[in-house]
Amino acid sequence: MFSISGDGDAAQLETRYPGDRISGEHFATRSAVIAQNGVAATAHPLASQVAIDILKQGGNAVDAAIAANAAIGLMEPTGNGIGGDIFVILWDPETEQVYGLNGAGRSPMGLSFDAMQAHVERWGEIPPGGSLPVSVPGTVDGWFAMHERFGSLPMSDILAPAIDYAEDGFPVTEAIAFYWDMNMTRFAPAAQSGMIEEFENTRATYLTADGDAPREGEIFRNPDLAQTYRLLASGGRDAFYEGEIARTIDRYMQRIGGALRYEDLAAHRSEWIDPVSVNYRGYDVWELPPQGQGIAALQMLQTLNGYDLSETGFMTAQTLHLMVEAKRLAFEDRARFYADPDFAPAPVEALISAEYADQRRALIDQDSAMESVAHGDPAILQDGDTTYLTVADSNGMMVSLIQSNYRGMGSGLVPDGLGFMLQNRGQLFSMQAGHPNVYAPGKRPFHTIIPAFVTRNGEPVMSFGLMGGAMQPQGHVQIITSMIDFGLGVQEAGDAARWRHDGSSEPTDAVSTGGLGVLHVESGMPEATVEELRALGHDVVVDAGGYGGYQAIWRDPDTGVYWAASEMRKDGSAIGY
Structure with missing residues (x-):
């Protein structure tokens, strides 16, 4: 690789710091790409x-x-x-609605x-x-x-x-x-x-x-x-x-x-399927129903609807504590209910309902991390390595697409x-008899890859996604809250430091040990926030890697102008014309 570092060694490089931006948030790596005829944001320029x-x-x-x-x-x-497999949410300007595509294969x-x-x-x-x-x-x-x-x-x-x-x-x-x-x-x-x-x-x-x-x-x-x-x-x-x-x-x-x-x-x-949504502070956030994990993001957002995050503050320990606890609750449900609907339909409407979120939210202690978390019972409310890309055109069609071989490059074959x-x-797949996600011939496995979309008052405003296994719904929530609660732009929301909680139960038989799990945060997280999270009982580790890869397109519903963003943690770029 060509280098202009001169005589500097690795130790010297570690002490160098980024320059300052004259506008926008100080942590942003670049401005959003703004165009009106069309934009694309992918993981490769x-x-x-x-x-x-x-x-x-x-x-x-x-x-x-x-x-x-x-x-x-x-x-x-x-x-x-x-x-690999593919999932898509797209906005069709002719019919003025969102469509979902489940492109997962079977065993x-x-x-x-x-x-x-x-x-x-x-x-x-x-x-x-x-x-x-x-x-x-x-x-x-x-x-x-x-x-x-x-x-x-x-x-x-x-x-x-x-x-x-x-x-x-x-x-x-x-x-x-x-x-x-x-x-x-x-x-x-x-x-x-x-x-x-x-x-x-x-x-x-x-x-x-x-x-x-x-x-x-x-x-x-x-x-x-x-x-x-x-x-x-x-x-x-x-x-x-x-x-x-x-x-x-x-x-x-x-x-x-x-x-x-x-x-x-x-x-x-x-299979063409209907995306599902929850309303978060006036914005309808859309995900695909299981066997994907998209509704975990909706469950988290529905739980967070009960708090005023703009008051608790951006990147504060109190805000992150509430988000992590909402994640822990949603992921226990994810492990218990998400599977191929042809074999074990999940109670989606109940899981993402405001009533169910009220029940789950009551378990959160704002002053201390929950010592243990179990899945809920939504039935009581009922009567009976991945790539992400997004493209938008001059007619207003917007495509949110995610596609993956799953772990790493795939099977090696x-x-x-x-x-x-x-x-x-x-x-x-799970190998636990009776589990909704248990292996069976001709069955679609639980899926981690999830595209997302946002509308407001029936108009498309954002197509976005964030790669990275179980990080994905956690990342979706961080992007949405950064933009809606704290006013960040589409690129700034992607550049902000992220957190990732590990240790919840999984749909693949891995069961939470009943402990707190581990809360990973990037080095850009304020030191005071990290220490306060530890005081709340969280096991916090500051590290690099594993925080996903993000692309997004924001559309101004009044002018039709697009703002596009691409993940600074990967090689991609946003381009418009």
């Missing part, structure tokens, strides 16, 4: 530019989002790709619970690598479902930029190079142990001729993925689920002893000659 180019060619926000997702699947394989029909249990006994859990956690990749069908309903340009035009980059190459960016090397290092022992049944295809696809992960600035090419994208451009979604690609995946899985079959791929379809890795999303 080249993918953002691809989206803008598609808009300039006459495409709409759906076309541009698909094009950007195809590009970033190539450029950021550490977090996403067409071997193989030929892998029974008993067979999975036998493997779990060997590995101690559903393993993160190899064929066992592989479920049907849903992304490609999600693209074509979006395109069929809302798209404008031909898919051949939409996929052309990603094809060119895959064939000709692109320079790898800093953060992605870091995660690329880390993921490949983690794969090595799993391949040696036999957990990952076949690893040579991954080496051939993602490592250099020297056997290393590509370094920052190094040109990376993926001609196999270029050919796969060409098949999609000419043959549509059927090429993936019923044609040559499906046959290749089937042959590969049979060769390595995996369970996924052609019939699993052929049976897959995405690259089917012969296809140029992409299969996801390991199936690791998020």
Whole structure:
């Protein structure tokens, strides 16, 4: 990497400090991108530019989002790709409403619970690598479902930029190079142990001729993925689920002893679903219902509706204490109720209701952290590593899209000659009999990836998301409160120091030990706040990493002008025109 640091060493670099901004919040890294014709915010600058180019060619926000997702699947394989799943919330200006798409794939029909249990006994859990956690990749069908309903340009035009980059190459960016090397290092022992049944295809696809992960600035090419994208451009979604690609995946899985079959791929379809919302101080915040974790953010916001955070203050211990306690309550419900609704429908309306929030809020002590937390009983109210991107166009269409291979780069398995890795999303099943999220053939696992959207008085005002496993609903709440309660701009809200609470029960059998868990905070958190949180009983750790990756677009409902923001913790950018 080129450096102008002169004779300075690492110790000297650690003592250097950022400069001062003459406007806005002092901690902001940059101004928001403001444009009126169209904007895109993704985790890679080249993918953002691809989206803008598609808009300039006459495409709409759906076309541009698909094009950007195809590009970033190539450029950021550490977090996403067409071997994974996709979820979308979009605003359609013609019908003036939000739409939701669940593009999650199901577990193989030929892998029974008993067979999975036998493997779990060997590995101690559903393993993160190899064929066992592989479920049907849903992304490609999600693209074509979006395109069929809302798209404008031909898919051949939409996929052309990603094809060119895959064939000709692109320079790898800093953060992605870091995660690329880390993921490949983690794969090595799993391949040696036999957990990952076949690893040579991954080496051939993602490592250099020297056997290393590509370094920052190094040109990376993926001609196999270029050919796969060409098949999609000419043959549509059927090429993936019923044609040559499906046959290749089937042959590969049979060769390595995996369970996924052609019939699993052929049976897959995405599902259009209705997003759900709560009103937070006059703004309707929209998430997708389970099997995703989006309503955890809504439960937290509904709980926080009972407090005036503008009075308790920005980044104060009292405000953060209330937010963390709301998270702890919501996450116990998340562990108990969130699962594939085809198998175990969650009581969504009750969980996000104001009445239920009143019950849960009563458990919070404003002067001390709760010693233990259990899930609630919403039935008493009833009668019976990921990438995020967002694009908006001149007509007012806004797309909030999140897509992932789940843990790291995925399963470590690259089917012969296809140029992409299969996801390991199936690791998020429970193996506890009777649990709503228990593993079953043909079932969708609990999902962490969640897009979000905000409207006000029936008008779209923001599409946004924040990557990072269980950090996502916590991050959504931090963005919303920073903007609505404390008046931060769309970029400032993303740049502010974040917190992340770990230690709650999980939908994957991990149960809270009954303790407080650990509250992680970034180094930008005021020292006084950290000490006061500890005095309230929280186990606070100041560290770096694990706080997600954010993109957002804010729309002025009066003028239609867009403000776009991108995560300073990653390589991305927002671009407009």
